[in-house]
Amino acid sequence: MAATPAPTAPTPTGPAPSSASRSAPSRTSGPGGTGGPPALRAAALVVALVCLLPLAVVLTKAFESGAAEAFSLVWRPRVGELFRNTMALVVLTGTLCTVLGVGAAWLVERTALPGAAFWRVAFVAPLAVPAFVNSFAWSALVPGFEGLEGAVVVTTLSYFPFVFLPVAALLRSVDPGLEEASRALGYGPWRTAVRVGLAQVRPALLGGVLLVSLHLLAEYGALEMLRYPTFTTAILDQFEVAFDSRAGSVLASVLMALAATFLTLELLARGRARHVRVGSGAARRAPRARLGRSMPLALLAVGALAALALGVPAWSIGTWLSRGSEAMTSTDLGRPLWSTVGLGLVAALVTTAATLPAAWLVARSHSRVAVALERVTYLASSLPGVVVALALITLTIGVARPLYQTTFALVLAYVVLFIPRAMVATRSAVSAVPPELTDAARALGDPPMRAFLRVQVPLMLRGTLAGTALVFVAVSTELTATLLLAPTGTETLATAFWDASASLDYAAAAPYAAALVALSAPLTYLLLRGTTEEARP
The missing domain is CATH 1.10.3720.10 (MetI-like)
Known part of the structure; x- marks a missing residue:
């Protein structure tokens, strides 16, 4: 059937197109302008x-005595040890946060897991507990809890929500028609998950892992309490113990280079491919997979993760509050x-x-x-x-x-x-x-x-x-x-x-820890509310 030509006369409810185009430059400028x-x-x-x-300031202070002396401070066994410690923590914690964050997001958003709304809140709530409060809770509960193992446990439980949040939001809003088209073309569920699902969540996953890595570079309180030295703890030691701001600036320059490296790697990993859709897509939620006999195992997994991330600090702080009434x-x-x-x-x-x-x-x-x-x-x-x-x-x-x-x-x-x-x-x-x-x-x-x-x-x-x-x-x-x-x-x-x-006075520290968690709680609400509203179809 032939299309009916659109009327060419201007409507009385707005200015003519020519006048709108003339007035636009006065309000904004083009992409190349200064505006x-x-x-x-x-x-x-x-x-x-x-x-x-x-x-x-840091770069100037680090190189004020010349590049040769700055490099001599960098090429020391101690700096090599700090580099290995920092990278080991980033690699192990980043990997575990990826596994836990993506796994929890998939269970909550894409399966018929009972209580999805509760688990969604439970997996964002750890952000309300600062990492150094989490390390206090674990140290008070488990004597001798320190070193790389302790640092990986505490930082993973503190930072995996940075991966869970963006991945869950994307899984909640993704167009199910893409996966259905993949299955219709003959791809099985696992191949569809890799070729379609992983490609769609990759930008959110990379952004979450980048946030985890940058937080690990900046973390001091939790790692100092767990006696695990990294660049950040060494910089503070140089200033507080040795009063050597130049050596601290050299270490800070290395830390800045690591941060720039992580930012660059994330940009390269994203690549030039763009994952967008034209139009609103399918106006429905993706179907939830049935867990069947795996349901008890899935509930055990999410319950254990929530108990470790939230239960341990809550129990430890509550115990010391009750013991330290005086x-x-x-x-x-x-x-x-x-x-x-x-x-x-x-x-x-x-x-x-x-x-x-x-x-x-x-x-x-x-x-x-x-x-x-x-x-x-x-x-x-x-x-x-x-x-x-x-x-x-x-x-x-x-x-x-x-x-x-x-x-x-x-x-x-x-x-x-x-x-x-x-x-x-x-x-x-x-x-x-x-x-x-x-x-x-x-x-x-x-x-x-x-x-x-x-x-x-x-x-x-x-x-x-x-x-x-x-x-x-x-x-x-x-x-x-x-x-x-x-x-x-x-x-x-x-x-x-x-x-x-x-000073290991856990009873005196517990009220401050409880107050910190109470003040941090609005962050959980804002993040959860924001991502939930943005992901609505």
């Missing part, structure tokens, strides 16, 4: 330079709690404000300059907290002495470390607000600032506050930068817990 007001670009550039500052009465939770909340709120608000210029430019102009400024913040945040703290100590002592061990320097470290957590949420919130609404407010007579406050802020507030909350939770559990940069007399829940646990 955005000059003041906004300048503010984003300042934030990017601040984020790059720790990297530049210690609890003498424990002053008020001061570290208020310090943690105060630093978290200030750092979260400052970090969110710092993300606005680059997030606005990326969402509105899509220019290469805006994207480059955004990526710089991601690169800086891949540095461990000890590296950022070491750089700021070197900078404040040498250039800005009045800022040494001040709240300003500590908040600046938090901004550098956690700005991507606010950046992603803020960029999404800005993108979700149509710019035409602001144009309409301006046309009705509102000045730019009034239009922004009346139209943009209410619509982007929810997404922006989600990023602010994520930064707050990250700040409340941060340990290494806080240990090095906190002003004299400032004590947070993390540092108070660390002081008590370092």
Whole structure:
């Protein structure tokens, strides 16, 4: 049947196409342009330079005596031992997190496992327990729990949700028609799982493993408590014991090179292939596989994983809380709690404000300059907290002495470390607000600032506050930068817990551990809610 020609007359509900195309450049610029007001670009550039500052300071300090001496510090047996320890931990923990994260995600999202909603929460909840609190729980429960074996167990149970979350979200939203087409072409279930299923979850899996690897490079508290030396623990030892910031900077440079290597390997592993679909796909969930006789074994597996990841820290903390009633009465939770909340709120608000210029430019102009400024913040945040703290100590002592061990320097470290957590949420919130609404407010007579406050802020507030909350939770559990940069007399829940646990006073440390878990719990809710909503068909 012949198609009916579309009418060519313009409709009365909008401007003609020619006028729309003429007005577009005034709001945004093309991909190759710079885009955005000059003041906004300048503010984003300042934030990017601040984020790059720790990297530049560490490299300058490491090579200030010449490249030959720096390389002589690198080519030492001790550095080789630290490298082997770090790589062994990354390889073993990364492998176990992959197996547990993908296996748990498949059981929860693609099989008829009873209680899928409960297991989904249980496998995200370990993120509410900081790794150093987890190591405290295992050390208090199992005497002599240390070394590589202990480090692998604790870090795996703490970080496997980083793999579970993205893989489960993707499995929940994947188009079942692709697998059905593969089966119709004669491929069996295992070949379909490898050729279709694995290809679809590969980007999420690689991103999760990258997050695990970067967290392992930055981890200090759990590994120090388990007496497993890595680059991060050695850097802090160089500063606190030997007061040798140059040797620490050399080790930090090696750690930065490892982080850059992991980022590059993840990019290469992703390749140039793109896994996208045109259209909405099949508007239904993928059919769940029946487990049959394997059901008891699957329930035993997921129950054991949840018990090890959540049950052990909960039982250990609860036991020491019940045993240490006298210690609890003498424990002053008020001061570290208020310090943690105060630093978290200030750092979260400052970090969110710092993300606005680059997030606005990326969402509105899509220019290469805006994207480059955004990526710089991601690169800086891949540095461990000890590296950022070491750089700021070197900078404040040498250039800005009045800022040494001040709240300003500590908040600046938090901004550098956690700005991507606010950046992603803020960029999404800005993108979700149509710019035409602001144009309409301006046309009705509102000045730019009034239009922004009346139209943009209410619509982007929810997404922006989600990023602010994520930064707050990250700040409340941060340990290494806080240990090095906190002003004299400032004590947070993390540092108070660390002081008590370092002296093996588990009864005194337990209240701080419980408070840390209580403050971290919103992270579980936000992550689970966000991934669940994004994955809905």
